[in-house]
Amino acid sequence: MLRRLIAAALLATAFMQPAFAETVIKAGHGTTTGHPTHLALEHFAKLVSEKSNGDIKVEVYPDRQLGEEREMVEGLQFGSVDMAVVSTGPLLAFAPDLAVVDLPFLFKDSQHVYRVLDGDVGTELLKSFESRGIHGLAWWENGWRHLTAKKDISKPADLSGLKLRTMQNPVHMAAFEKLGASPIPMVWGEVFTSLGQGVIDAQENPITVIYVNSLWEVQSHLMLTGHVYGPHVALFSKMKWDSLTPEQQTIISEAAKESTGFQREKSAELEKEYLAKIKENGMTVVEVDTAPFRDALRDLAATQQNIKPEMLERINAAA
Numbered sequence: 001m002l003r004r005l006i007a008a009a010l011l012a013t014a015f016m017q018p019a020f021a022e023t024v025i026k027a028g029h030g031t032t033t034g035h036p037t038h039l040a041l042e043h044f045a046k047l048v049s050e051k052s053n054g055d056i057k058v059e060v061y062p063d064r065q066l067g068e069e070r071e072m073v074e075g076l077q078f079g080s081v082d083m084a085v086v087s088t089g090p091l092l093a094f095a096p097d098l099a100v101v102d103l104p105f106l107f108k109d110s111q112h113v114y115r116v117l118d119g120d121v122g123t124e125l126l127k128s129f130e131s132r133g134i135h136g137l138a139w140w141e142n143g144w145r146h147l148t149a150k151k152d153i154s155k156p157a158d159l160s161g162l163k164l165r166t167m168q169n170p171v172h173m174a175a176f177e178k179l180g181a182s183p184i185p186m187v188w189g190e191v192f193t194s195l196g197q198g199v200i201d202a203q204e205n206p207i208t209v210i211y212v213n214s215l216w217e218v219q220s221h222l223m224l225t226g227h228v229y230g231p232h233v234a235l236f237s238k239m240k241w242d243s244l245t246p247e248q249q250t251i252i253s254e255a256a257k258e259s260t261g262f263q264r265e266k267s268a269e270l271e272k273e274y275l276a277k278i279k280e281n282g283m284t285v286v287e288v289d290t291a292p293f294r295d296a297l298r299d300l301a302a303t304q305q306n307i308k309p310e311m312l313e314r315i316n317a318a319a
């Protein structure tokens with residue numbers, strides 16, 4: 001009788017165990033569900049689930065649900081966020097060598113960007129996060145950044161005294177200061193309201209960000225300056241990474257790399273679609289001759305302490 005009771009109890013416990021141990025990855029980003037990074041994170045989640053036969057589940061949290069970009073990156077260090085895809089805005093505090101990528105007019109075109117970021121320079125920069133408790137996974141794309149304002153800006157003099165929101169990025173701030181603007185570093189969550197209330201006059205971001213945040217409601221002009229390329233860096237918590245098995249790490253690395261092409265294609269496709277919609281919503285789109293802006297910023301690199309001339313030379317050589 002006792003033996004039968006024990007057997008029944010063992011059988012019941014066996015049925016209570018889940019079929020497999022599920023590893024959950026909480027992945028956050030700072031844009032909305034219409035941004036290519038969100039679509040790529042969903043694609044990445046699908047790939048990870050398929051490759052792990054459902055063992056790893058990626059939960060995607062858009063729109064700063066896990067915090068502003070800097071908070072998400074700090075969360076990676078503390079282990080409260082597993083994965084984050086962020087702009088370089090807050091990243092120089094964690095990986096100072098990234099400063100070189102933030103130089104305006106550095107890259108000739110998107111192919112130049114991809115050659116550099118997918119090559120040795122990009123790999124070295126991703127590795128430089130490791131000592132800060134962050135594992136660098138891949139270079140995704142936020143996009144070429146353009147100016148928006150309540151007026152036309154066709155030459156550097158038009159920026160004079162303009163309260164321009166920049167990311168909390170020292171290279172971007174130095175660039176706009178040199179151009180004559182008054183850069184105001186601000187977290188993204190405060191930008192729309194601050195533009196509406198006149199706390200700031202202007203901002204700069206890629207077309208996808210401008211569209212998904214309806215910036216035409218608070219800005220009348222979009223200037224196609226493409227003054228700097230904005231990566232979206234896919235980062236992982238080292239604490240979480242070290243808790244995964246080597247097989248799980250391979251699955252995540254492969255899925256992140258496989259999602260890179262998808263993300264960049266979506267970015268290019270949506271950029272065209274969203275530019276047309278921005279015009280439909282009444283924003284004046286200005287083609288800008290960037291030559292005077294380039295001239296004014298020619299010697300910026302030499303004034304920035306975290307830019308390694310050797311790395312800059314390698315980037316220029318890949319043009």
Ligand code: PAF
Pocket residue numbers: 030031069086087089142167187188204205206209230
């Ligand atoms: O401007 C920024 O802060 C970033 O481009 C944003 C909008 C958070 C997307 O990464």
